[in-house]
Amino acid sequence: MERRAPLRSSAEPTKITIMQGQARASGDTSLEYTTILGSCVATCLFDPVAKVGGMNHFLLAEPPSNRDPEHFDEHYGLFLMELLVNETLALGAKKSRLKARLYGGANIRDGLAPIGSANAAFARSFLLRESIELTQEDLEGRHARRVHFLPSRGLVRCRTLNDEPLPMQQPLRRPKSAGGDVELF
Amino acid sequence: MHKATRILTVDDSPSMRALLMQALTAHGFDVEQAEDGVEALEWLATNEVDLVITDINMPRMDGFGLIExxxxxxxxxxxxxxxxxxESSDEKKKRARDAGATGWIVKPFDAEKLATAVRRVTH
Structure with missing residues (x-):
């Protein structure tokens, strides 16, 4: 489904903004997920059989090339990816049927560590390792993007925001609630 | 020197398996890995471990099925x-506890906290 289908159906969809650190999935035909990306990356997953889709939005701190790999919180990125996959599975999707699209990962300017590219690379390598097919990507470059995704149909519209400054997005730190707490029964 | 604690991790995600392998071997544990509950049971039929660490959402047999x-x-x-x-819901946690789980750890895991928990339940 490479065509850019109009996102309009009989009724205007209910728009839900996916914020950084979130992962949501739905099969509701009246919903549209939307987000604005600078260096952040959004993953859209879709199962064409279950007609269920989901989106996440993240920016992991510091690229691994930046000497200190500890600052690149791969654990947290993996968690947000797994959360997204699990959200779709809970609605009847099968991992083997999932198709992925990736957006965002823009790099702000020369001289800074290319954090957008590092996040894009993380997302690509995650999909590769998990054998989830990447059907489309619009990643890196220098411009912000606005993404619209219809989760029940798997349709994406990604618009490059040429005239707007890249939103300054702070890398994601894990919330305190995501501290890997252990509870022994 | 006593024998290293042997752990079987069960998770369908190759990325998570790699992270667990790295974190647990760095703490001196001996790590074996299975991709789901079915593979874990097959492996455990002929092998011994000190501890099992399992995910919940997995194909074929999930974590609840494995524990049961x-x-x-x-x-x-x-x-x-x-x-x-x-998973963070109390209902799923209760289900794991009722099935006989020893403990519950939410991802993203912290390698130090995980290692401490491993030592506590295997000592």
């Missing part, structure tokens, strides 16, 4: 089983 199966076998009645999951 292990607790149904005399060999594994007292085997420590830690659940490591993205």
């Amino acid at each position: 199966n292990l607790r149904g076998s005399a060999r594994h009645t007292d085997r420590p089983i830690l659940v490591l999951t993205t």
Whole structure:
């Protein structure tokens, strides 16, 4: 489904903004997920059989090339990816049927560590390792993007925001609630 | 020197398996890995471990099924089983506890906290 289908159906969809650190999935035909990306990356997953889709939005701190790999919180990125996959599975999707699209990962300017590219690379390598097919990507470059995704149909519209400054997005730190707490029964 | 604690991790995600392998071997544990509950049971039929760490959402047999199966076998009645999951609902946690899990750890895991928990339940 490479065509850019109009996102309009009989009724205007209910728009839900996916914020950084979130992962949501739905099969509701009246919903549209939307987000604005600078260096952040959004993953859209879709199962064409279950007609269920989901989106996440993240920016992991510091690229691994930046000497200190500890600052690149791969654990947290993996968690947000797994959360997204699990959200779709809970609605009847099968991992083997999932198709992925990736957006965002823009790099702000020369001289800074290319954090957008590092996040894009993380997302690509995650999909590769998990054998989830990447059907489309619009990643890196220098411009912000606005993404619209219809989760029940798997349709994406990604618009490059040429005239707007890249939103300054702070890398994601894990919330305190995501501290890997252990509870022994 | 005593023998290293042997752990079986069960998770369908290759990325998560790689992270667990790295974190646990760095703490000196001996790590074996299975991709889901079915593979874990097959491996455990002929191998011994000190501890099982399992995910919940997996194809073929999920973490609940694995725990129930292990607790149904005399060999594994007292085997420590830690659940490591993205799930955070009290209902799922209660289900794991009722099935016989030893503990519950939410992802993203912290390598130090995980290692401490492993030592506590296997000492």
